[in-house]
Amino acid sequence: MLRAEGLNVAYGDFQVLWDASIRVGEGEIVCLLGPNGAGKSTLMNTLSGLLKPRTGRVEFRGKRIDRLPAHRIVAEGMSHVLERRRLFPYLTVRENLVLGAHHPGARRHREESLVHIEAIFPFLRERRQQLAHTLSGGEQQMVAIARGLMARPRLLMIDEPFLGLAPRVVEEIVAVIRRIHADGVTIIFIEQNVELALRLADRGYVLESGRTILEGSSPELLQSAEVKRIFLGGRAG
Amino acid sequence: MCIIRASVTAVPQLLVSTVLLGGIYALIAVGLTLIFGIMRVVNFAHGEFLMLGMYLAFWAFTLLALDPYVLLFVSIPLFFGAGLLTYTLVMKGVIHASHNVQIFTTVGLSIALQNVALVLWTGDFRFVRPWYYSVVVRLGGTAFNLSQIAAFVVSVGFTVALFAFMKWSYTGRVMRATAQDRDAASLMGIDTDRVYGLTWAIGIVCVGVAGVLLAPLYPVYPTAGLQFVLLAYVVVVLGGLGDMVGALLGSLIVAAVEVVGSYVFGTAWKEVLYFLLFIAILLIRPAGLFGQRGTETLGV
Numbered sequence: 001m002l003r004a005e006g007l008n009v010a011y012g013d014f015q016v017l018w019d020a021s022i023r024v025g026e027g028e029i030v031c032l033l034g035p036n037g038a039g040k041s042t043l044m045n046t047l048s049g050l051l052k053p054r055t056g057r058v059e060f061r062g063k064r065i066d067r068l069p070a071h072r073i074v075a076e077g078m079s080h081v082l083e084r085r086r087l088f089p090y091l092t093v094r095e096n097l098v099l100g101a102h103h104p105g106a107r108r109h110r111e112e113s114l115v116h117i118e119a120i121f122p123f124l125r126e127r128r129q130q131l132a133h134t135l136s137g138g139e140q141q142m143v144a145i146a147r148g149l150m151a152r153p154r155l156l157m158i159d160e161p162f163l164g165l166a167p168r169v170v171e172e173i174v175a176v177i178r179r180i181h182a183d184g185v186t187i188i189f190i191e192q193n194v195e196l197a198l199r200l201a202d203r204g205y206v207l208e209s210g211r212t213i214l215e216g217s218s219p220e221l222l223q224s225a226e227v228k229r230i231f232l233g234g235r236a237g
Numbered sequence: 238m239c240i241i242r243a244s245v246t247a248v249p250q251l252l253v254s255t256v257l258l259g260g261i262y263a264l265i266a267v268g269l270t271l272i273f274g275i276m277r278v279v280n281f282a283h284g285e286f287l288m289l290g291m292y293l294a295f296w297a298f299t300l301l302a303l304d305p306y307v308l309l310f311v312s313i314p315l316f317f318g319a320g321l322l323t324y325t326l327v328m329k330g331v332i333h334a335s336h337n338v339q340i341f342t343t344v345g346l347s348i349a350l351q352n353v354a355l356v357l358w359t360g361d362f363r364f365v366r367p368w369y370y371s372v373v374v375r376l377g378g379t380a381f382n383l384s385q386i387a388a389f390v391v392s393v394g395f396t397v398a399l400f401a402f403m404k405w406s407y408t409g410r411v412m413r414a415t416a417q418d419r420d421a422a423s424l425m426g427i428d429t430d431r432v433y434g435l436t437w438a439i440g441i442v443c444v445g446v447a448g449v450l451l452a453p454l455y456p457v458y459p460t461a462g463l464q465f466v467l468l469a470y471v472v473v474v475l476g477g478l479g480d481m482v483g484a485l486l487g488s489l490i491v492a493a494v495e496v497v498g499s500y501v502f503g504t505a506w507k508e509v510l511y512f513l514l515f516i517a518i519l520l521i522r523p524a525g526l527f528g529q530r531g532t533e534t535l536g537v
């Protein structure tokens with residue numbers, strides 16, 4: 001479904017991604033793992049078109065998309081929920097959701113999408129008129145995911161969905177992601193907690209210093225000495 | 238004593254003058270604050286579009302005998318087109334550039350437009366004098382010019398329409414969303430460069446229309462926009478950059494300072510007065526008098 005190869009991405013003179021590659025098949029849940037600053041968000045932003053790679057290519061559903069602007073890629077069926085939710089803070093919950101269905105393919109189905117989404121997130125019904133910035137962190141994350149779904153994506157990418165949330169809320173969001181996946185949406189997400197990430201994902205990629213150094217199924221990665229070195233290195237001494 | 242007695246009887250007139258003037262300033266300032274609020278660009282060429290509006294009214298009146306208020310309807314699509322054109326030719330290339338580059342660009346555009354006007358139409362002062370030019374309306378001890386009232390009514394109508402558009406229309410929401418988070422907006426499928434083009438064009442329509450409205454009231458010449466736009470900067474900073482309601486209130490305050498100041502100290506002092514006010518506000522509340530949430534609100 002998604003194939004990115006040899007991505008080199010830089011901010012000005014500062015190169016962050018070095019030959020990064022990932023592949024995601026239809027129906028998978030894939031996580032991107034790696035320590036802070038490894039380049040996970042940069043990779044996701046390149047996939048969704050916010051950043052343009054110096055070299056390398058991204059193919060999505062058989063079509064090359066790395067030269068398309070971000071607003072065109074959404075219409076191809078890829079939706080990206082940014083790190084730290086990034087709702088439109090001074091618009092209401094409803095307005096945020098409606099804008100999620102901006103591209104013509106999604107706008108045609110806006111009303112049914114709203115119904116579908118309020119079934120997944122029942123609390124949204126009472127919060128329609130609330131300004132987005134007045135929601136709690138967990139609620140904002142839910143609205144951000146809901147807004148991403150309004151685009152009717154085939155692939156939903158979520159950057160750190162669990163960041164800064166209480167354990168109970170983390171479990172709610174895990175359940176939500178499973179439900180969305182069960183509805184037939186392929187998922188890529190970023191998470192720094194290995195156990196949590198691999199519990200949810202089928203497969204994962206590990207990034208270190210801008211390189212995709214490791215790839216494997218969740219059980220493989222849980223056993224991997226390399227993963228232990230990167231993520232537990234500090235603790236294990 | 239004398240001044241105090243005089244001022245009591247003058248209060249209604251001063252009030253009416255303030256409101257009339259404030260309404261017109263609002264339309265100039267709202268365009269400026271809209272462009273800043275959404276594009277984060279200070280348009281230093283704003284006054285030149287005002288000047289173009291005045292010339293448009295002058296030539297339409299002189300050559301075609303078209304009344305400025307009839308011309309209004311034509312001027313809206315005309316300035317929208319001029320806005321899209323200048324956006325595409327000039328602004329589009331610098332929209333993602335640094336603030337310095339943007340400042341040089343709009344200042345350059347300003348100087349270019351002034352000089353084009355100077356070459357085409359010379360530096361002569363020109364006047365638009367429709368029949369109602371000298372019609373004075375008297376009401377309960379106040380007197381005002383008919384063109385002033387017309388300018389005020391159209392100006393306020395326009396400003397209110399813009400507010401409603403920004404607040405309730407789908408496109409208005411798209412524009413606010415783009416202002417609040419550009420990356421998130423483009424991930425919704427919003428073509429943010431097009432939003433900026435639209436914003437610029439709407440801002441130019443506001444100030445162009447204001448120019449047409451002002452033509453029967455003030456002389457027309459290549460740098461005619463300067464005096465008004467300087468004041469629009471004061472208004473916009475007063476109200477909080479990017480804050481449209483603030484721009485409205487700021488317009489009234491600047492108009493009050495101008496009207497009352499001219500009455501008490503003489504017209505020569507009015508600019509000194511509102512720049513003193515400007516400096517005072519910047520010292521006391523850098524985010525603007527009404528910009529409680531600072532320049533980050535952008536909620537219209």
Ligand SMILES: Nc1ncnc2c1ncn2[C@@H]1O[C@H](COP(=O)(O)OP(=O)(O)O)[C@@H](O)[C@H]1O
Nearest residue numbers: 011014016034035036037038039040041042043
């Ligand atoms: N906008 C930016 N400009 C310059 N450097 C950036 C920018 N965003 C991220 N970086 C740098 O790129 C590297 C990778 O960042 P990021 O992709 O956010 O990592 P991660 O999401 O894995 O924590 C970091 O060194 C970070 O400082």
Ligand SMILES: [Mg+2]
Nearest residue numbers: 040041042083
């Ligand atoms: Mg990140």
